[in-house]
Amino acid sequence: MEGDGFEVRIIDEEKGKGIFSLKSFKEGEQIFQEKPVICCQFSWNAEYGYSACDNCMSPLETAEENARRLAGKPDLVLPYPECCQTKKESIVACPDCGVKYCSAECQQESLSRYHQYLCHKSSNDPGSDSHPLVRLNEAWKQMHYPPETATIMLLARMVSMVQQCSDKEMILYTFGQFCRRAVNETQEISHNLLGEKYVGQIDMLREMAQSALNNEAVAHWFTPDGFRSILALIGTNGQGIGTSAFSRWVRNVSALELPMNKRMQVDKLIDRIYDDMEEVVGSFLNNEGSGLYKLQSAANHSCAPNAIVEFPYSNSTLVLKAVRDIRPEEEICISYLDDCALERSRYSRQKALSSLYLFICRCDKCLSQADDPNETSDDYDDNDDDGDDVDM
Incomplete structure (x- = not known):
């Protein structure tokens, strides 16, 4: 697979695919964007x-x-309302199930790709606690509390896409291109969504998902091995997505040409609002979810990455951007861990990567620290492993 200035190649059986530059990229330059x-x-x-x-x-x-x-400030007033990009007048809702969209175009795209099947499946009292999709979602929530890294409802949409797609072989092939190893036999590690503590819950979840979603085209996804594989696909390939109306407003306001006194006032206001948010919701600032991206999923991890994933449009469109100059034929790598995790010890990074992504990292940074003691960073916490974080 080749794009403008980059190419996806097969590296080897263990690493699989990788993205390589075909030209020079300068620091800050966009490499590609992708829905x-x-x-x-x-x-x-x-x-x-x-x-x-x-x-x-x-x-x-x-x-x-x-x-x-x-x-937690119900009377807060933001200046420069023109810098807000949310268009309330464009918001529409599905007349049958009530889910909302930012525009009629998004509603139509959703309906044509996957929503029609899901809406039909949930048309009989979708809010009822006894509805199969509601029970499936609730069961998942009881297994995975915040910070979230995946959702079973992504599987529901995958099933719906297969059901609605006229070329089922094509869409199944697309999903088949994502890594779906539940275990790495070579390293004797398994994905953290499939650990021993989840064995009984996974069987229950599979039965509930099968009852709510199963159809002939994806019957193989609901066998015991197939379900573990599809959970691994979601957990391993799911790229975190974060969107925020306020952060987009901040970005737009920061781009305004303002007198120095006005700039100081608005900067103080922004700092004060972020301080208040920290007290009320902590780090949970964004609308958060995950998505499957064909190109991004081919990018391998490095603890000293030369590229970063961003969501500059505050929607699910992903942008891969160089964080330093990249030479032709250099592999383009991102970090699967957030900035804080990258500063932890080699042992802590390896622990997170093996649990979430089923590999032992051998990037230049890890190799240079190979003689470091196998000790966990003081601030390391298993619950901090929140997967592919996003930079707004």
């Missing part, structure tokens, strides 16, 4: 009132509404 094959908001994130388009995850709150809710 997801499919994406979905996290279950708890939606439960807690983070309002996002059901198709592209664009915020449905205005920047002011978003800031009021997260800062």
Whole structure:
């Protein structure tokens, strides 16, 4: 697979694919942008009132509404309302199930790709606690509390895409291109979604998913081995997505040409709002979910990456950007861990990567620290492993 200035290649059986530059990229230069094959908001994130388009995850709150809710300041007023990009007048809802979209275009795209099947499946009292899809989602939530890294509802949309697609072989082939190892036999490690503590829950989850979603085209996804494989696909390949009406407003305001006194006032206001948000919601600032991206999934990890994933449009469109100069024929690597995790010890990084992504990292940084003691960083916590984080 070749793009403008890069190429996806098979490296070897263990690493699989990789992305390589065909030209020089300067620091800060965009390498590519990409829409997801499919994406979905996290279950708890939606439960807690983070309002996002059901198709592209664009915020449905205005920047002011978003800031009021997260800062716990119902009377907060933001200046420069023209810098808010949420268009409330464009928001539409499905007349049958009530899910909301940022625009009629997003609603139509959703309907044509996957929503028709899901909407039909949930048309009989979708809010009822006894509905199979509701019970499936609730069961997943009880297995995976925040910070979330995956959602079973992404599988629901994958099944729907297969069901609605006229070329089922093509869409199944697309999903088949994603890594789906439940275990790495060479390293004797298994994905953390499939650990021993989840054995009984996974069997229950599989039966519930089969009852709610199973159809002939994807019957192999609901065998015991097939279900573990599909969970591994979601957990390993799911790229974290974060969108925020307030952060987009901040970016737009920061681009304004303002007198020095006005700039100081607005900067102080922004700092104060972020401080208030920290007190109320901590680090949970964004509409959060995950998506499957064909190109991004081919990018390998490095603890000293030369590229970064961003979501500059505050929707599910991903941008891969160089964080330093990249030479022709150099592999383009991202970090699967957040900045904080990258500063931890080699042992802590390896622990997170083996649990979430089933490999032992051998990047230049890890090799240079090979003689470091196998000790966990003081601030390391298993619960901090939150997968492919995003940079807003």
